Amino acid sequence: MALRIAGGKLEDMEREWDCIVIGGGAAGLSAALVLGRARRRTLVVDAGKPSNSAAHGIGGLLGHDGRPPAELYEKGRGELAAYPDVEVRSGEVVRGERGFVLELADGSIERSKTVVLATGMDYRMPDVPGIAEAWGRSVFHCPFCHGWEARDQPVAVLASGARAVHMALMIRNWTDDVVLLTNAADDLDDAQRKQLDAVGITVDPRAVARFVTSGGDLSAVEFADGTELPRRAALVATTLHQRSPLAAQLGATAVPSPLAPDGLFVDQFQRTSVPGLFAAGDIGAQMPQVAAAVATGSLAGASVVQTLLGDDVGLPVPPWPTQALPADEYWERHYGSRDRIWSGRVNARLEEVARDLTPGSALDLGCGEGGDAVWLAEHGWHVTAVDISETAMGRARDEATARGVADRIAFERHDLSETFPEGDYDLVSAQFLHSTVRLERPRILSDAAAAVRPGGHLVIVDHGGMPSWATGVPHDFPFPSIEEVLAGLNLQDDQWERVRVEAIERDVSTPDGKHARIADNVMVLRRKP
Known part of the structure; x- marks a missing residue:
């Protein structure tokens, strides 16, 4: 174990890095410079394969116009040498795990709180x-x-x-x-x-x-x-392609484009879909230019520092982007963020409708932690409860067992954008079936209508709009109106009856304890016998 004296104490040199920058080109060196100046312990792993090594000179980089790329990189590494918290190491990262645990080609293992992917891309001519x-x-x-x-x-x-x-x-x-x-x-x-x-x-x-x-x-x-x-x-x-499976191993989401079929999703702060994982330069399918690589590397470095400060001292930082996540991962992350997400109570609008119906078979779409499914089972319904999150359904099963109705609920895992439960039902419920990640909502609601037996009911309850205090979700998020939802269902009037179609306001408490009113769009439709 390597040790050094720091502030009069022995410091373990094998502790976790603040950041590992993978790639020593324009983007990686730029990120490392910001991190070094911020006094963050940083390792740069450079495979020595810059994308522009064949170029006669760098075009359009202020202060370095026409400079041979190798000279720029040599100068950049020289500048990093002035910062004691930055180590530049020749080598290649061959495998990565979330967490982050990285294996180098020489067999060494490095761990880090954050990672900046700046490996560049292969240009296929x-x-x-x-x-x-x-x-x-x-x-x-x-x-x-x-x-x-x-x-x-x-x-x-x-x-x-x-x-x-x-x-x-x-x-x-x-x-x-x-x-x-x-x-x-x-x-x-x-x-x-x-x-x-x-x-x-x-x-x-x-x-x-x-x-x-x-x-x-x-x-x-x-x-x-x-x-x-x-x-x-x-x-x-030309097309740009990932040089290794590293980004995929770490779970980063790709956003295909004609320029880069497997270029990574990054947000305005160079954050990928994986918390703690940043990307800069060509790998994020940015404009393939050295000036852009320097800019995105600098931004990535600054974003890493702020993310670390969020963990260290509570610096307010924007929520990590989720829109590019696969749906199953998004919802697992959502339910895994706390021990319990929902109150456990039934949705009020569903209770209003279902308490006057004769119990039969029910399908609960997006059952979450089971509030609706358990209530329905307690009131005589045989329920098929569906969700994409195993964590959520596990909690729902525990709740059903604790309340003595586990034998009346069948839990099925579905990504409703891909698969839909079989069978037909006396009641199909879709309560607040919204998502900031992929959800083929119009088709799912059409499938829900098709699953209603003659004489049965389809109950859809939607948010009428975005609460003014909401964070982490764009305020222009497309909440459809009642008529837009019904038009999308395209139900025949001679086959369906509108039992209740209206917007209902309710009182809520805001996060700061104030009172407010929000609207629910309620649609209760009965399939004619």
Whole structure:
């Protein structure tokens, strides 16, 4: 065990890091600089594989315009050396677990309170011979990085579809001699062709055989028919891909896009879907540019510091983003946040309806911790209680057992966006079936209506709007109106009766103890016999 003297005491050097930054490129070094200046114990693990190592120079980075990338990274590591709380280590993280526990290629294990993923991405180029030889110089993917060097020269654009149109129009800013190569892909419509023709961009549909280079620079494009098109530069469509399974191992949610099929979700503070896990640079499918990587790295570092201060001294920080989480993980996290979420009482609107009905079979959608299901069972109903969270259903089972009705409730786990319980029922209840993560609500409610037996009831109770004091949920969250819900159900008037359809206000207490009124949208529909 390594020890050092700090403040007159022996300090365990193998304690948990405040942050481990994975990646020593522009984003990672920028994050580490912020963390070092904030006196946070930080480990930077650098695999030494920057995405832009082939580039002649960095384009558009203030104070470093045209500087070779290797020089920038060397200078950045030199600046980090001034901060005693930052260690830069050459190596590669090969495996990760939430918590965070990271294994390096040399077999060492490191633990950290937070992690910044700044590994960059693999740039996959079109499979055309000759591209690699000129990549990062006269053949490139970013006009903001390399367009200046290609100004006023004959340029080719190699791409297809809508992306090809976008790229060709973009590079037109730097040169008026642009030829779009669709490489035998006939996927432009007449409107797109007219748009390109209007600004003097030629479309050549022939199959491309190779890029001809001389001295490492592009000189011509050779087609499959043997002819050549002289070109001095080319803008080519590339896709960005994760370099390792590390992000997936740590549970980060991907948000596919044409540029990055597995780019990570990040919010405005560079936070991923996993608490404590941040991402900066290309890995977050940001604009693939060094200046953007520096900016997102700096923001990630500052966000890490504030998150740590939230844990250390109670600094108020925004709630961790949840909108990108898989539904099952979101609800497990929700119910796992406290020992109990709900009061255990039945929803008042359901009680008002069900107490006057003859007991039969009931389906409780989104049963949570069982308040409605247990009440229904106590009043003679045989209940199928459905939820996505095993934690919630476990608590509901315990409540049913404690109140002596466990034999009257069948619990089933469903992600209702994927599966729906079988059978038909005398009562189907959907109480406040809202979610900030994926929930195919209109289809689920239609499935709920289809599960009602002739003579049975469908009871839907919705929030009428967002309480003014609510936090963690956007205030423009789309709560549908009563008529929008009913229109989505598309029920036939000759088959359904509206028993009760109205908005009802109720008194509540706000978190600061004040009184307020909120509205519930109540829809009680009876299927005609």
